[in-house]
Amino acid sequence: MKKISAAIFLYFITIASINAQQKVDLIISNAKIIDVFSGKISNEQWVVVDKGRILKVGQLKEMKAYKPQQTISAKGKFVMPALWDMHVHFGGGDSLIQENKDLLNLYTAMGITAVRDAAADITPSVLEWREAVNKGKILGPTIFTSGPKLEGYKSIWVGDIEVGTMEEVKKALDSLDKMKVDFVKITDNTIKPEIYLGSIQEARKRGYKTSAHIPPVFTIEQVSEAGLSSIEHITYLLRAGLKNQKELSEQVAQGTLTARDLSIKALNEFDEATAEKAFKILAKNNTAITPTLSISYATAFLDVNDHQNDEFLKYIGPGLRKTYDWRVQRAAKDSKEAIEIRHRTIEKAASLLPLLQRSGVKILAGTDAGYLNSFDYPGLGLHQELELMVKNGLTPLQALQASIINGPAFLGKSADYGSVSAGKKADILLLNENPLQNITSTQRIYGLVSHGTYLDSVKLKSLLVLK
Incomplete structure (x- = not known):
């Protein structure tokens, strides 16, 4: 009887223990977790995911308290936060809305x-997708969008909000307030210099981060001091190496020097010590840079590379592929001298990455992928961007930080993203190889936790649909 009683007692204790377990959505077991802040790897880690967030990270002995609906073995796999692309575009007109939506799968x-959507011409659809993703109604990346960007009168870009007075700037920002945009984008095609600076300052007053191209009438330091949050495209930073940058910018404003001649001077007369002083001002003012190397290399070397047989091209819709023609045809008209200049420009600009890193400037990994930007493929482009960063002097860890750490930080989202740790949102990438040793390993994807839902490699590959 005593033996039976003991057995019954143990049985009920076991049942009570099982019933006391907390039910959770997912556990990733036995993972090698990469800390993207430090580059350290923690072995034999278990990650508990529930309701779209990471509930706990710990050893096997700590997992007895949880009862998962799904367990994923990550033995031998490297686990880190999923990637961010900090410069993309959705656009091309209403007829291409579905083709743009299909990019979410890529x-x-x-x-x-x-992804950070840096403006185009189908904002209502982008806003719908942003909400649908956030509510779990469609699969795709979380979208942070600027909505339509600010420009001057008669902008060459479709969908811009055209402004020519500060009153119009305020009304434009009122409309962006209603859209609940995540940041404000400004470009330099036709906007008046004083309205450009005023737009930055007014947007910052309202609490927005600002992202922009740099007009040739201003120095890099001037736009940073005005409060610009991020410079889009690293080629602008060549001007920072001109010893007489301010004088030359004034000549452009007076019409005695063309913007093209300014760019050529910046390429030929670049001084590293002068640039370093300017970059330290960017760092002081928290002005980030999004290099967008992938699009710059793709377009600069169109004379060398034939992209018609690119494997990823088959996943791009025919309408979006058609928008690539604009850059291809424009590049084909370049003279031999112009081709040589565009090659040298991107090579020189890309070489600035280590100097920017040493100067403390935050580098954001973004591609410029989307419509118009020839052979810069949504999804794949970010992996190529990381490769180019490493090729041009960053370490694999620094390249990963540009995406995983600096991306969320720029948008004020570090509390939710940036590490595989308790409390963070459950966007987690599982890799077959260590990307700290070889950055191309970011493409060796074993699985992905997207907003708390696990997608294995088979499911991920099924999202690549031929067009």
Whole structure:
């Protein structure tokens, strides 16, 4: 009887223990977790995911308290936060809305769970997708969008909000307030210099981060001191190396020097010590740089590379592929001298990455992928961007930080993203190889947790649909 009683007692204790377990959505077991802040790897880690967030990270002995609906073995796998692309575009007109929406699958398939949309001409649809993703109604990356960007009168870009007075700037920002945009984008095609600076300052007053191209009438330091949050495209930074940058910018404003001649001077007369002083001002003012190397290399070397047989091209809709023609045809008209200049420009600009890193400037990993930007593929482009960063002097860890750490930080989202740790949102990338040793390993994807839902490699590959 005593033996039976003991057995019954143990049985009920076991049942009570099982019933006391907390039910959770997912556990990733036995993972090698990469800390993207430090580059350290923690072995034999278990990650508990529930309701779209990471509930706990710990050893096996700590997992007895949880009862998962799904367990994923990550033995031998490297686990880190999923990737962010900090410069993309959705656009090309209403007839291309579905083709643009299909790009969401490409980002997910390539391990990207957040994108920063830097303006185009189908904002209502982008806002709908942003909400649908946030509510779990459609699969795709979290979208942070600027909505339509600010420009001057008669902008060459469709969908811009055209402004010519500060009153119009305020009304434009009122409209962006109603859209609940995540930041404000400004470009330099036709906007008046004083309205450009005023737009930055007014947007910052309202609490927005600002992202912009740099008009040739201003120095790099001037736009940073005005409060610009991020410079889009690293080629602008060549001007920072001109010893007489301010004088030359004034000549452009007076019409005695063309913007093209300014760019050529910046390429030929670049001084590293002068640039370093300017970059330290960017760092002091928290002005980030999004290099967008992938689009710059693709377009600069169109004379060398034939992209017609690119494997990823088959996943791009025919309408979006057609928009690529604009840059291709424009590049084909360049003279031999112009081709040589565009090659040298991107090579020189890309070489600035280590100097920017040493100067403390935050580098954001972004591609400029989307419509118009020839052979810069949504999803794949970010992996190529990371490769180019490493090729041009960053370490694999620094390249990963540009996406995973600096992306969320720029948008004020570090509390939710940036590490595989308790409390963070469950956007987690599982890799077959260590990307700290070889950055191309970001493409060796074993699986992805996207907003708390696990997608294995088979599911991810199914998102790559031929067009």
